[in-house]
Amino acid sequence: MSQGKTGPVVGQRTIGGYLLSLLAWVVGLLFFFPVFWMVLSGFKTEPDANGPPKMFFEPTTEQFSEVTSATSGLLSAGQAFANSFWAVSVSTIAVMILAIPAAYSLSIKPIGKWKDVLFFFISTKFLPIVAAILPLWIIAKELGWLNTRIVLMVLYTAMNLPLAIWMLRSFFAEVPKELIEAAQIDGAKLWGQITSVILPIVAPGIAATALLCVIFAWNEFFLAVQLSPSSGGATVPIWVTGNVTSRGNFLAKLSAASTLATLPVIIAGWLAQKRMIRGLAMGAIK
Amino acid sequence: MSLYYSFTKWTVTPPTPRTWTGIGNYTDAFTNIFFRRAAVTSIVMTVTAVVLSVLLGTLIALLLDRKFFGQGFVRTLILTPFLIMPVVAGLVWKNQMFSAAFGVLNWVLNQVGIESIEFATKYPRWAIVGVLVWQWTPFMMLIILAGLQGQSSSVLEAAKVDGASPRATFFQITLPHLRPYIELGVLLGSIYLIQVFDHIFVMTGGGPQSTNIPLFVYQRSIGGGWRFGSASAFSIVVVVATIILATFGLRVLSGLLEGEEA
Numbered sequence: 001m002s003q004g005k006t007g008p009v010v011g012q013r014t015i016g017g018y019l020l021s022l023l024a025w026v027v028g029l030l031f032f033f034p035v036f037w038m039v040l041s042g043f044k045t046e047p048d049a050n051g052p053p054k055m056f057f058e059p060t061t062e063q064f065s066e067v068t069s070a071t072s073g074l075l076s077a078g079q080a081f082a083n084s085f086w087a088v089s090v091s092t093i094a095v096m097i098l099a100i101p102a103a104y105s106l107s108i109k110p111i112g113k114w115k116d117v118l119f120f121f122i123s124t125k126f127l128p129i130v131a132a133i134l135p136l137w138i139i140a141k142e143l144g145w146l147n148t149r150i151v152l153m154v155l156y157t158a159m160n161l162p163l164a165i166w167m168l169r170s171f172f173a174e175v176p177k178e179l180i181e182a183a184q185i186d187g188a189k190l191w192g193q194i195t196s197v198i199l200p201i202v203a204p205g206i207a208a209t210a211l212l213c214v215i216f217a218w219n220e221f222f223l224a225v226q227l228s229p230s231s232g233g234a235t236v237p238i239w240v241t242g243n244v245t246s247r248g249n250f251l252a253k254l255s256a257a258s259t260l261a262t263l264p265v266i267i268a269g270w271l272a273q274k275r276m277i278r279g280l281a282m283g284a285i286k
Numbered sequence: 287m288s289l290y291y292s293f294t295k296w297t298v299t300p301p302t303p304r305t306w307t308g309i310g311n312y313t314d315a316f317t318n319i320f321f322r323r324a325a326v327t328s329i330v331m332t333v334t335a336v337v338l339s340v341l342l343g344t345l346i347a348l349l350l351d352r353k354f355f356g357q358g359f360v361r362t363l364i365l366t367p368f369l370i371m372p373v374v375a376g377l378v379w380k381n382q383m384f385s386a387a388f389g390v391l392n393w394v395l396n397q398v399g400i401e402s403i404e405f406a407t408k409y410p411r412w413a414i415v416g417v418l419v420w421q422w423t424p425f426m427m428l429i430i431l432a433g434l435q436g437q438s439s440s441v442l443e444a445a446k447v448d449g450a451s452p453r454a455t456f457f458q459i460t461l462p463h464l465r466p467y468i469e470l471g472v473l474l475g476s477i478y479l480i481q482v483f484d485h486i487f488v489m490t491g492g493g494p495q496s497t498n499i500p501l502f503v504y505q506r507s508i509g510g511g512w513r514f515g516s517a518s519a520f521s522i523v524v525v526v527a528t529i530i531l532a533t534f535g536l537r538v539l540s541g542l543l544e545g546e547e548a
Contacts, residue, residue: 021354027346028360031424035366037390038378053393119536126532128481130500131521219371221484226504237373241488244377251381251388258374269369270362273428 035266041255049252063256067243075231077260080239086149087235088217091156095164095213098157100206103168108175108198118169121162129159133226140227147232155223160213167212171205172198208275215265236261321520323494324502328480331411331498335418336475340468342419343426350427351434361431368424372484379417380406380489406489410496414485422479426471433467434460466541473535480528499524 041049043059068077102121106114136155137146145151175198183197199206221237228234243257244250269276350361367375383391384405392402405413437460445455483500490496497505503520 017352017354020349020352024346024349024352024354024360025356027349028363031420032363032366033390034375034378034383034420035370037382038374041382050388053388053390115540119540123532123536126477126528126535128500128521128524128528130481130483130503131525131528133503134521215369219373221371221373221487222481222500225487237371237484240371240373240377244488254377254381258371258378262369262371262374265371266366266369269365273362273365 035262038255038262039259041252042259044252044255046250046252049255063252064260067253067257067260075234075239075242077239077257079231080234080236083149083152083233084218084235087152087156087233088214090149090153091160091217092210092213094153094157095160096206096210098161099164099168099209102165103172104194104198106165107169107172108180118166121165125162129222133223136223137227145227147228147230147234149228149233151227152224152233152235155227156213156217156220159220159223160216163216164209164213167209168202168205171202171209175201204275208272211268211272212276215269218265320497321499321502324497324499325523327411327496328498328500331415331418331482332476332479335415335422335479336472338415338419339422339426339475340430340471342423343428343471344430344464344468346423346427347430347434350431361428364427365424367421370421372421372482373488375417375421376414376485376488379413379420384413407493410490410493414482414489414496417485417489418479418482422475426475429467429471429474430464433464437463466538469538469541473538476531477535480531 040055042063043061044054044057045060045062048054048057105111106118111117140146140151145154179197179201180193183193188196219237220235224233224235224238229238240254240257240261243254346364350357350364370378381389383389386392386402386404389402389405391405396402403409405416441459442455445459450458481500482498483504486496486498486501487504499520503524506520
């Protein structure tokens with residue numbers, strides 16, 4: 001984006017300009033530091049981590065193997081990652097199945113009152129989950145869904161749906177109308193228009209939307225801890241907090257577990273940062 | 287459903303029959319000092335975290351809206367905190383940054399001759415706000431950066447030709463242009479931050495200074511109190527407050543959609 005910018009860039013190639021660049025680097029490194037420190041501590045031994053801050057030490061992967069090995073009676077890493085994997089992937093697929101047609105009917109072939117529909121979707125996002133948690137808990141209990149993956153699959157779908165519809169709508173709205181009309185003139189049926197014209201254009205947008213749903217569902221803790229805290233449905237965030245113990249030192253182990261839990265999302269986010277921010281801004285920013 | 291429960295007296299454990307109490311739970315909600323404190327905490331935390339992260343985010347966005355070596359890389363670095371799992375963010379800051387014994391922040395303070403402070407227990411509210419600002423500044427920065435980069439360069443050039451100082455250009459052209467983006471950032475930030483639960487849960491578990499409404503409702507019900515009736519009343523109060531916020535929010539969003547054709 002900024003590469004093509006021709007506007008006046010104040011102070012470039014002057015001493016002030018270099019200082020500002022340096023400042024930007026310092027700010028960037030400061031913001032990143034806690035993450036760097038967490039990863040670093042994951043490779044320390046417990047005595048090294050539970051002491052004065054140390055930059056140089058003998059790295060070990062001992063903590064990683066320890067946190068991933070199962071202890072009986074406790075939530076194992078494998079179980080938590082499996083629960084998260086299922087809750088996240090099923091909910092994301094469900095969101096996409098529901099959101100793509102919805103976005104289509106709100107942008108390319110707008111139904112009547114499409115703005116009202118759009119605002120209805122997003123208004124559900126304004127309600128704090130805390131206000132709905134008690135009824136949800138009671139419903140889940142009645143259905144026998146407490147401590148299962150199913151409850152999280154259903155709720156994560158509901159949680160991500162409004163945002164996904166908004167985000168996809170803004171990507172769909174960018175498909176040039178002329179292209180669709182041209183395809184129509186060429187005799188393409190509705191299905192042909194969708195698969196050969198629309199989908200190739202919006203595919204990157206769909207990927208970014210799905211990724212965002214994955215990130216939100218992966219990081220979610222409030223619903224998970226309230227509705228499925230034990231091993232039948234407990235997800236990765238719950239497993240991370242389980243590494244805090246009152247017995248003995250845990251900092252290095254906690255760091256190792258945190259690193260494992262956050263790494264997938266960090267990498268995914270780095271890869272899709274530009275499209276992602278647009279989704280977070282509910283498609284309001286181009 | 288929540289509305290119905292809120293008019294009843296209902297404790298799950300020990301199980302008592304649900305009895306109708308009318309508005310009793312509501313008068314409780316407004317007279318309950320703990321609830322009022324939680325409400326104040328919620329408001330103070332949300333407002334300070336949103337304001338600080340918008341301010342910092344704007345400054346950093348201005349800093350990044352220039353061409354320099356490694357621009358994309360620095361942006362990626364700053365973005366990272368936003369991607370961190372909130373639970374992890376809370377734990378890392380509590381144990382490795384704020385901790386009096388081994389925290390990096392206190393180590394830095396010691397180097398300049400200040401004694402260690404156990405931030406998370408001494409200033410729980412501000413410690414949590416600090417972590418929230420760390421996670422949300424990147425978000426604000428990205429929104430505002432998108433706004434800055436959407437500025438038309440011809441307008442900026444015209445201003446320069448007319449002899450406007452950089453300062454005047456910023457306050458009279460850039461800032462008004464950024465206004466909708468800042469509004470959007472404030473709106474989204476408030477929606478998410480009013481619901482903050484994870485950070486508080488792992489950092490303090492809800493002490494007197496840091497229990498906000500979500501945590502308070504949790505403590506009253508699923509977290510051990512099991513008083514579903516009164517907890518429901520508390521959540522209804524939250525809903526009413528949110529509707530007010532949402533009305534404002536929807537107006538901002540529809541302003542952004544203006545001018546877009548169907």
